[in-house]
Amino acid sequence: MLQSVWEKTLPQLLTLRAIIRKFTELLAFELFIFTVVGIHTTVLVAQTFAEVQVRGEWFFSAMDAVFLCVYVLEALLKIIALDLDYFRNPWNDIDFFIMIMMMLDFVLPLLLSMGQATHSDASSLVRVLRVFKGIRAVRVLRLLLTLQILENLQELTSTFALSGPSIGAILLLMFTFLFMFSVDTHDLFQSSDPQHFGELFDTIFTLFQLFTLDDWSFIYLDCVQTGASYIIFFLMAYIIIEYFTFLNLVIAVLVDNFQLALIKRQELQKHHWGKRAPSRGFLSPLTEGQKATKLEDDEAILAQLIKNMEGPITPTEKQLLFTYLQQMASIEHLQQKFRSQAATTDKIIDSFFEVGDTSIRYGE
Incomplete structure (x- = not known):
């Protein structure tokens, strides 16, 4: 019985899911969510003013409940429409995380007022959750990235995404050298300057401060007064490696990834315009929609060539001539692809040398 009921309701559920998916993909739905996000961000900014927060505490509490309902409804509709594919989008993951934080921030004070948790534990947990309130403003970034007019912002964001692995490796090297220098300077100068190098964590903090070139001369003078003037060699090596090299x-x-992003956008624009105005010569590359017409044109040209030739031609010779012309068309197509790749390589090399020349000028 249950199976028969399920078989009857399954098509209706699938139809409902398709309707919900189309609804979540509507431009009006996206505009509504972005409007709510913008209002929510404005409310968060208003709450930073103490006088406004005190006078409108009840209003902000009611608005938080409204925003929470909208975000929960949005997440439920998208999860129903996309199933587990919802969590494959990083923006959806951020939205879901923000919604969970808002739910905990809304529920925990209620549990605290009902006496379901101790005051100290709940208060500390509420303080931790309130730290995540600022993360709600991250959704505004999603709104900005969807605006087509802000192409530079989109490219800047893609540059950070492309640079993530390389910058992560550089940061790993930086903190490795930081730890190595911290161990050495702690062993050598803990007696000369116990304020900065007395403990290992103090040493790490001091070297991180030196990474910003802040007060390194005062640290050197303090060590000189205690007879450890040779610290200058460690300071110079550390600053050259960490600041001038890794940074x-x-x-x-x-800069390199930003240049590559610009070149990639230019190539995409050229490809887009190339699709709008394809060449129509006999030896030009073919598109899928032109193959049938192009084949007829090639056969017509082949017939004209055979007509102009002196003497009869056998079917084998005709087939060989037609194959030869096709090979010539393929060669021309490959030459065009090679020219395009060579032009892209030249642009990358020119951009690299332009960045190098700019760095040299700034260095001078």
Whole structure:
């Protein structure tokens, strides 16, 4: 019986799911969510003013409940429409995380007022959850990235995404050298300057401060007064490796990926315009929609060539001539692809040398 009921209701459920999916893909639905996100961000900014927060505490509490209902409804509709594919989109993961944090921030004070948890534990947990309130403003970034007019912002964001693995490797090297220098300077200068190098964690904090070139001369003078003037060699090596080498590597990775993103956008634009105005010569590359017409044109040209030739031609010779012309068309197509790839390589090399020349000028 249950199976028969399920078989009857399954088509209706699938139809309902398709309707919900179309609804979540509507532009009006996206505009509504973005409007709610914008209002929510404005409310968060208003809550930073103490006087406004005190006078409108009841209003902000009611608005938080409204925003929470909208976000929960949005997540439920998208999960029904997309199933587990909902969590494959990083933006959906961020939205879901923000919704969970808002739910906990809304439920925990109620549990605290009902006496379901101790005051100290619940208060500390509420303070931790309130830290995540600022994360709600991240959804505004999604709104900005969807605007087509902000192409530079989109490319900048894609540059950070492409640079993530390389910058992560550089940061790993930076903190490795930081730890190595911390161990050495702690062993050598803990008696000379116990305030900065007395403990290992103090040493790590001091070297991180030196990474910003902050007060390194005062640390040197303090060690000189205690007879440890040779610390200058450690300071110079540390600053050259960490600041001038690794930090410039991070900047170089960002600049290089940004140039590649610009070149990629230019190539996509050329490809887009190339599709709009394809060439129609006999030896030009073919598209899928033109193959039938192009084949007829080639046969007509082949017939004209055979007509102009002196003497009879056998079917085998005709087939060989037609194959020869097809091979020539393929060669021309490959030459065009090679020219396009060579032009892209030249642009990448020119951009690389332009970045190098700019760095040299700034260095001078």
